[in-house]
Amino acid sequence: MSGPDLLFYFFATLSLGGGLLMVFSRHPVSAALFMIVSLVGVASLFVLLDAFFLAILQVLVYAGAVMVLFLFIIMLLDVGPGGAKASRLKFLSGVAGLISVGLLVILLLDLSLGAMEPSDCSADGCEDCSETSAFAWPEIREETAANGNSLVFSPSVKAFGFGLLAKYMLPLQVAGFLLLAAMVGVIILSRKSTGEEGG
Amino acid sequence: MSSITPHHFLILAFLLFGVGFLGVVIRRNVLLVLMSLELMLNGINVALVAFSRAGANLDGSIFVFFIMTVAAAEVSVGLALLVALYKKRKSIFTEDMNLLGN
Incomplete structure (x- = not known):
């Protein structure tokens, strides 16, 4: 097992363990901190996948902005552990959680068995099976231009910006408008709730 | 990466999704539901970036960008x-938000 493999398992454990501790932690503040651990683990996985810009974005947006917003709201609402009311699991929700996890395990087993077993091409002896058994990640090319209508994967921000501004111009504008609408909506929501509270 | 395949990333993505779903289902605190x-x-996002890298196609990575935007909003x-x-x-507990439930 080489270095990048160990890194993958380390960061996968970090993100999954952070997520599990977040779900099962009692206090909201510790849950938010475990969530930050999980998000940083996911950002490291993005680095392993050569998506450096997305890793930076993940740390900046999620761990930097969203989780600070969560911590700010926790501070604002002054929520504690919640006592017995929050920690007691209802029977129905326990059953629902078990069913969801069970379905997930079945799905995973089905997926992994389907991907691991050699497909029908072993019968006619084609060379596809050797490729599926030893998967090779495609080489990173430094070209930023799109060939045809598909953009070639590249770790550079230049290629990302080119794709964003050339092929995905309209979605980018819509995303900006969505952020504006969310901002206006949040302002109106928080203003009205304080304004109507006295009346 | 020698022996890590997109399959590994896909299983991790499913597990992350499942843990988040478990949190949405079993937690009573709305803050924790949002975090989940x-x-x-x-x-x-992990699944999308893994497929984008394995397929040498940038579209998945750009889609992750939009998912992040929508998630922040x-x-x-x-x-x-x-x-x-x-x-x-x-x-902020979900069982107290039962105006329609009775």
């Missing part, structure tokens, strides 16, 4: 709704 939603979106609106709700009901 973020975890589910992160699982999807969703969280800000959700937290504002939560604050407004807390001012009315003095609680």
